[in-house]
Amino acid sequence: xxxxxxxxxxxxxxxxxxxxxxxxxxxxxxxxxxxxxxxxxxxxxxxxxxxxxxxxxxxxxxxxxxxxxxxxxxxxxxxxxxxxxxxxxxxxxxxxxxxxxxxxxxxxxxxxxxxxxxxxxxxxxxxxxxxxxxxxxxxxxxxxxxxxxxxxxxxxxxxxxxx
Amino acid sequence: xxxxxxxxxxxxxxxxxxxxxxxxxxxxxxxxxxxxxxxxxxxxxxxxxxxxxxxxxxxxxxxxxxxxxxxxxxxxxxxxxxxxxxxxxxxxxxxxxxxxxxxxxxxxxxxxxxxxxxxxxxxxxxxxxxxxxxxxxxxxxxxxxxxxxxxxxxxxxxxxxxxxxxxxxxxxxxxxxxxxxxxxxxxxxxxxxxxxxxxxxxxxxxxxxxxxxxxxxxxxxxxxxxxxxxxxxxxxxxxxxxxxxxxxxxxxxxxxxxxxxxxxxxxxxxxxxxxxxxxxxxxxxxxxxxxxxxxxxxxxxxxxxxxxxxxxxxxxxxxxxxxxxxxx
Numbered sequence: 001x002x003x004x005x006x007x008x009x010x011x012x013x014x015x016x017x018x019x020x021x022x023x024x025x026x027x028x029x030x031x032x033x034x035x036x037x038x039x040x041x042x043x044x045x046x047x048x049x050x051x052x053x054x055x056x057x058x059x060x061x062x063x064x065x066x067x068x069x070x071x072x073x074x075x076x077x078x079x080x081x082x083x084x085x086x087x088x089x090x091x092x093x094x095x096x097x098x099x100x101x102x103x104x105x106x107x108x109x110x111x112x113x114x115x116x117x118x119x120x121x122x123x124x125x126x127x128x129x130x131x132x133x134x135x136x137x138x139x140x141x142x143x144x145x146x147x148x149x150x151x152x153x154x155x156x157x158x159x160x161x162x163x
Numbered sequence: 164x165x166x167x168x169x170x171x172x173x174x175x176x177x178x179x180x181x182x183x184x185x186x187x188x189x190x191x192x193x194x195x196x197x198x199x200x201x202x203x204x205x206x207x208x209x210x211x212x213x214x215x216x217x218x219x220x221x222x223x224x225x226x227x228x229x230x231x232x233x234x235x236x237x238x239x240x241x242x243x244x245x246x247x248x249x250x251x252x253x254x255x256x257x258x259x260x261x262x263x264x265x266x267x268x269x270x271x272x273x274x275x276x277x278x279x280x281x282x283x284x285x286x287x288x289x290x291x292x293x294x295x296x297x298x299x300x301x302x303x304x305x306x307x308x309x310x311x312x313x314x315x316x317x318x319x320x321x322x323x324x325x326x327x328x329x330x331x332x333x334x335x336x337x338x339x340x341x342x343x344x345x346x347x348x349x350x351x352x353x354x355x356x357x358x359x360x361x362x363x364x365x366x367x368x369x370x371x372x373x374x375x376x377x378x379x380x381x382x383x384x385x386x387x388x389x390x391x392x393x394x395x396x397x398x399x400x401x402x403x404x405x406x407x408x409x410x411x412x413x414x415x416x417x418x419x420x421x422x423x424x425x426x427x428x429x430x431x432x433x434x435x436x437x438x439x440x441x442x443x444x445x446x447x448x449x450x451x452x453x454x455x456x457x458x459x460x461x462x463x464x465x466x467x468x469x470x471x472x473x474x475x476x477x478x479x480x481x482x483x484x485x486x487x488x489x490x491x
Contacts (some may be wrong), residue, residue, distance in 0.1 A: 141293025
């Protein structure tokens with residue numbers, strides 16, 4: 001029987017987003033607005049074993065320490081994620097993510113006749129968190145509800161592909 | 164009017180000291196932006212105006228009201244125009260997208276900026292949900308939503324409740340049946356929202372399965388502790404009902420015409436159905452009606468919808484006067 005391991009070197013300075021539900025790492029980067037063209041060194045580790053989740057994804061970003069505000073929106077698609085801020089190879093801060101009360105510019109409204117989906121209108125989609133558990137968001141313009149299971153389909157960028 | 168209103172649910176009373184904010188300078192986007200006390204103040208004002216008869220007041224002389232109807236309208240536009248003119252205001256208006264620069268590709272934001280410069284208040288109807296809220300975020304002057312897609316029609320809800328109050332002397336304690344297109348109908352939705360500001364005894368939501376109320380409407384009823392039930396046939400509950408609110412099927416909002424064909428003509432209020440109703444039952448309808456009420460019903464004492472349409476002018480006069488903060 002052969003075993004194989006996947007090794008990624010430790011970060012010196014940066015952010016590790018751990019405990020992402022398996023298969024969601026690319027969505028996490030999309031929510032953060034990271035395309036890869038920024039020049040950051042990024043390691044994306046997908047579908048690895050996890051005691052907590054069975055399988056999980058991990059994202060490591062070298063050279064960029066994300067703030068709580070920056071990462072809070074990750075909770076939309078990865079509510080189990082933990083954030084580790086690394087400085088000189090040490091974890092200097094560790095926190096869980098939480099969906100903010102107002103989610104602006106990250107998700108598209110599922111309602112095709114919402115003003116936020118009108119072509120060439122300078123309006124940014126905005127959702128209000130109306131329930132934490134289960135997570136339910138409501139479009140601030142048209143009132144449409146968005147449940148946790150649907151959120152991943154309406155991340156800006158991705159929504160265009162799936163609709 | 165102010166971008167901040169997008170984030171802060173409009174509160175009607177400042178908690179510290181209960182200072183009433185009132186109507187002055189306010190946007191009217193959703194009936195849920197108002198409290199019961201606000202609406203009672205509006206109704207008292209409308210009642211006073213109604214008793215004055217068809218007088219021309221000059222309290223809004225020098226003001227210009229813009230009627231921006233991107234979607235067709237008869238009653239709402241004309242009653243707003245009548246209300247504005249009775250108060251002495253001048254009116255500028257357009258109806259339908261074809262006649263204006265929107266047909267050339269101008270976006271809503273630019274049209275609103277222009278109207279905001281020309282006028283003191285904008286009344287807007289638009290087929291996109293949230294259009295009025297977006298317009299209010301752009302405009303410096305107050306914006307009144309005269310219907311945004313399938314979502315809100317707050318001034319219609321004000322007229323509807325005013326009619327109930329005039330007919331019964333109260334809005335509380337009555338059993339309501341909201342019949343018809345509860346999925347795409349903004350008047351029906353706004354009426355249901357408006358009822359949550361009062362204490363109805365019971366609300367029946369009567370519709371074919373395809374036209375049931377949207378999840379956000381049901382959630383609000385649950386949260387506000389309103390006793391309600393979804394039913395398919397008005398005949399099953401009619402003997403229990405005091406106020407029947409009937410709406411037409413909103414053909415123009417169906418994403419799929421085949422879906423419309425499935426529900427077309429699926430309900431009709433006839434004298435036969437009404438033979439099981441209480442004598443005091445009254446029927447409201449935001450109009451226009453198509454075939455959902457048999458013309459025979461129009462002549463019966465049950466029909467209150469033409470009276471309801473007439474109340475459109477005093478209620479909208481009262482609303483405009485309160486927003487401009489003028490005494491009548």
